[in-house]
Amino acid sequence: MPQNRRIIPLSAVLLSLSVxxxxxxxxxxxxxxxxxxxxxxxxxxxDTRYRYEKVNQDNVINTVNGxxxxxxxxxxxxxxxxxxxxVLSPSYHGLQGYVEYEGTHVLQSDYNNGxxxxxxxxxxxxxxxxxxxQLWLLVGLHAT
Numbered sequence: 001m002p003q004n005r006r007i008i009p010l011s012a013v014l015l016s017l018s019v020x021x022x023x024x025x026x027x028x029x030x031x032x033x034x035x036x037x038x039x040x041x042x043x044x045x046x047d048t049r050y051r052y053e054k055v056n057q058d059n060v061i062n063t064v065n066g067x068x069x070x071x072x073x074x075x076x077x078x079x080x081x082x083x084x085x086x087v088l089s090p091s092y093h094g095l096q097g098y099v100e101y102e103g104t105h106v107l108q109s110d111y112n113n114g115x116x117x118x119x120x121x122x123x124x125x126x127x128x129x130x131x132x133x134q135l136w137l138l139v140g141l142h143a144t
Contacts, residue, residue, distance in 0.1 A: 042096075045087075048081060051081070051082065051126070053078045053126070058072065071120075073122045074120055078126055086100035095137065097138070100134040103131065104127070113126055
């Protein structure tokens with residue numbers, strides 16, 4: 001009987017994925033590119049990456065005496081998403097600019113990233129951060 005309970009939710013998930021997959025096919029790559037265009041030569045850029053890392057450090061050595069630590073770190077589970085969003089302006093009187101934001105957002109922080117004060121976990125060097133990744137201005141464009 002428990003097997004039937006597992007099959008029904010899985011069936012529902014598979015059905016919903018097939019329906020949403022068919023809806024996504026209604027838009028072409030050209031439709032998406034056109035939606036992200038700004039003017040003749042400007043555009044919006046969006047890029048995301050999900051990352052999971054599991055680390056189980058064994059035999060961590062004490063840097064002072066060179067012996068293994070008495071209490072080894074717990075297994076680390078890091079779930080993060082890196083996001084980049086950029087905007088390329090359309091050219092205007094020979095000027096064009098670009099600005100891009102990049103950030104890593106922590107979804108599960110059961111790990112030591114070096115900044116979060118969790119030394120009892122294994123290390124995954126992927127802290128929560130945000131930055132201005134790119135900013136530039138191009139001068140002297142000639143319209144063709």
